Amino acid sequence: MRREPVILKGNCLDTLKTLPDCSIDSIVTDPPYELGFMGKSWDNSGIAYNVEMWRECLRVLKPGGHLLAFSGSRTYHRMTVAIEDAGFEIRDQIMWLYGSGFPKSLDVSKAIDKGMGENRQRQLRFTEWMRSTGITAKQIDEATGTNMGGHYLSSASQPAIATADLFDLLRPLLPEVPEEIERLVAERTGIEWTAYKNRKVVGSKESNLLAVAPGQDNDRSATTLDITAPATPEAQRWQGWGTALKPAHEPICVARKPLTGTVASNVLEWGTGALNIDGSRVEHNEPIKIMKAQVGGNKVYGQSGRYEETTELKPEGRWPANVIHDGSDEVLAGFPNDAGRFFYCAKASKSERNAGLEGLPEQITNTKTPPGTKGSNSPRAGAGRTGGAQNFHPTVKPLALMRYLIKLVTPPGGTVLDPFLGSGSTAVAAILEGFDWVGCEMTEDYWPIIEARVQWAENQPRTLL
Numbered sequence: 001m002r003r004e005p006v007i008l009k010g011n012c013l014d015t016l017k018t019l020p021d022c023s024i025d026s027i028v029t030d031p032p033y034e035l036g037f038m039g040k041s042w043d044n045s046g047i048a049y050n051v052e053m054w055r056e057c058l059r060v061l062k063p064g065g066h067l068l069a070f071s072g073s074r075t076y077h078r079m080t081v082a083i084e085d086a087g088f089e090i091r092d093q094i095m096w097l098y099g100s101g102f103p104k105s106l107d108v109s110k111a112i113d114k115g116m117g118e119n120r121q122r123q124l125r126f127t128e129w130m131r132s133t134g135i136t137a138k139q140i141d142e143a144t145g146t147n148m149g150g151h152y153l154s155s156a157s158q159p160a161i162a163t164a165d166l167f168d169l170l171r172p173l174l175p176e177v178p179e180e181i182e183r184l185v186a187e188r189t190g191i192e193w194t195a196y197k198n199r200k201v202v203g204s205k206e207s208n209l210l211a212v213a214p215g216q217d218n219d220r221s222a223t224t225l226d227i228t229a230p231a232t233p234e235a236q237r238w239q240g241w242g243t244a245l246k247p248a249h250e251p252i253c254v255a256r257k258p259l260t261g262t263v264a265s266n267v268l269e270w271g272t273g274a275l276n277i278d279g280s281r282v283e284h285n286e287p288i289k290i291m292k293a294q295v296g297g298n299k300v301y302g303q304s305g306r307y308e309e310t311t312e313l314k315p316e317g318r319w320p321a322n323v324i325h326d327g328s329d330e331v332l333a334g335f336p337n338d339a340g341r342f343f344y345c346a347k348a349s350k351s352e353r354n355a356g357l358e359g360l361p362e363q364i365t366n367t368k369t370p371p372g373t374k375g376s377n378s379p380r381a382g383a384g385r386t387g388g389a390q391n392f393h394p395t396v397k398p399l400a401l402m403r404y405l406i407k408l409v410t411p412p413g414g415t416v417l418d419p420f421l422g423s424g425s426t427a428v429a430a431i432l433e434g435f436d437w438v439g440c441e442m443t444e445d446y447w448p449i450i451e452a453r454v455q456w457a458e459n460q461p462r463t464l465l
Helices: 012-018 051-060 076-085 108-132 137-144 149-153 164-173 179-189 193-199 220-227 233-237 263-270 329-334 350-354 399-409 425-432 444-458
Strands: 006-009 024-029 061-070 089-097 249-256 290-293 305-308 323-325 415-418 436-441
Touching (some): 006 012, 012 051, 012 436, 024 399, 051 061, 061 076, 061 263, 061 399, 076 089, 076 249, 108 149, 108 179, 179 193, 415 425, 425 436, 436 444
Parallel strands (some): 024 061, 024 415, 415 436
Antiparallel strands (some): 061 249, 089 249, 290 305
């Protein structure tokens, strides 16, 4: 008897409790990676580390049922420990390799320029102007009663900006002071610009420099530091250093609910406990090198020995591996002779993401910076975009990948659960593979997307499944 597909709308911690014990054959899910992706609160809640949630998954899963859970390379360990603490056996890890993605790395040299470097540039602009006035270090020391003269005129070693009180003592010795220098002094003193102008004891002609909005850096050239070579010796020393590698893989935890008895007895009783090896073999079109045993001359697999070239093709395909890749040029370059050994699929295209959603309005993916805040006008944050997508979920997994994973761990006629349904890719993949499904999703904005994509999948001709 087929299960009625259902979206459990709400927090999975609550909705999972509505499912009966031992009613699910497999779990294939893409939980939050807990990285705060794009500023999303759902990706920084700790739910993927919640042992209680994974314990509910264990409860509803049949003995021997498999769990496949995506995660990020940086947070995989915490999720996997929570899964294990809930009572699952950790069986393996599948690596999904891909060529897309960009490093979220801090450029150390530019960070130095933005920190001490930018401050040093301000100091050097102050001291350069002070030198241009002709004032001497001796005059500065005598007027201020300090030994700061050399620092206020320095072009290299320990430059400094005078505080407002000391600068006031120097005004009788100085020509008309540009606004840029006044602003440097105000900033050095920690006085808001308007208040600083009102407390000046000696006025100066206002310059034609552009006014700076409150809260913005008053150093006009500082805005260019992020696209120029390091400006300071300290920054130059660390040029080329960063804080992150380019992301090129996502790990998938392979876990299993403990068996009742042996694998054979568990499979006979519950229909779960094993992987669909033959149904998940990897197609290939190149000859396979078969190993020839050292003794006896019989051809065998898995024994040490020498390779014997053969033109034989294994018609059923290669044994599924714990590596999956996206077929990109970057990945193929890294596996020039072995890429055919692994299952591969491209990342989800726009047409795949939006299939069945023609009736829904387009939306631009929510940015990580709210409108009106610093950085919200950046193209990377979404500014200037005129188009969008009906499926605006930011982490849609490709259907081919989800179909492959579901087929690997779900027995014929089985039911797949996804506690984090997102935009519904697991449900769509389950339908296309002929499985029943149940999914939990708490974000109301995604419910219409799931429902439309599910309807699209149900309407596909059986010959496409």
